[in-house]
Amino acid sequence: MKLFIVSDNAKVIARWTLIAGNTQHTCEKLSLDLSHVNADKLEGIGLLHLASLTAGEVGHYLNVYSRIKWIAFSDVPSDSEGLKCLEAGCRGYINTYTTESLCEELFDVVARNDIWAGPSITKLLLNQYLSDRPGLKNAGAALNDVYNRLTRREEMVMRAVLTGAANKEIARDLSITERTVKAHVASILRKTQSKDRVSLIVKFSNRVA
Template identity: 40%
Template sequence: MHVFVSQKPLSPVRWHQAFPDAITVRTPDEASAVARGKGCVWLDFTCLKPVDRQLWLEQAKALKCPVVVLSNVPNDDEAVHVFSAGACGYCHVLAAAQQLQEVALVVEHGGYWVGSSFIEKVLQLSADKLSQVPAPEECPYSELLTEREMMVAREVARGATNKEIASSLEITERTVKAHLASIFAKTGARDRIQLVLRLNHIASSTV
């Protein structure tokens, strides 16, 4: 079930092209009748005032299901804000039907969707910040992670793949995956992007 929350008088055709069974409502409260605990909720931020956007995010969070924010002017500051408020996805309101389907696939499986440019900036910021922290004990998760796990986490923050991490640390990719599974469990992160955000305090603990 896909529920679009929008103030538009008519739903864009691409929404229904992506999800033929999609429903459009006017407020998050109306979405609660059909989306609580199941499906995906899409918040159309077009023309909303900042105070209303915050209210919608708070109301949508109570629905206990993946929330994706659609923005007519996507930007990094808003991306950080919506993720810290509990959203799982953030994309342009004019996204094509195929892209909406891709977003849904990611967030419904526990992942996060955001533009590649934002990811690159997060990873670059992570690399810059981590390069200024020579001692592992200075990391906010140093008491939870082993020294080897900290090394793996740092490589992830720099954007390294499992293969690259294995080569850099002279371990197998299987061992890298095992370390990542432990890191995710200890930090509460569900994927690499969330791990980077947590390691660098870019988003709050609600992400």
């Protein structure tokens, strides 16, 4: 997978370039002049350094480079900023200086078209979505039908996912590996016809028995 870096901070660029190499990704720095001859054809994962950009510039990258899955990196993360980034179309939101191992997991999640966000941001996004769509609160039978199609362990994982728990938390609570959790989540998304974790939560979190 190719990584596209958008930042004017030399240290951040050097750090992300090193991480890209260590995680077997190629990378390219996109110029902050907001121009690229093949913008609509580029595919991969984009790393947006929010401290280097205005809100308008972030929106430009999301709109013009529409085939790139964008991740917003914040020097000082907050739930409100993360929520705005996800609502704008980013596929992930995380601290600029997060660990290399977490970056590797982040890239894998976003490459699968899933969304990466902390539990608190996911819940904010969910609550906002549900407040605008009260009709979603009236279909408890749908969740029971879904559980009937899952294995017992998948049901346990899904119940945990619906609380906003991260893979690491689920693995710890169920005494299984994170790799196993990822496999269960992939199966759950397939069986529920959900494109990612957030859409799964939007469909079912208000129906947990």
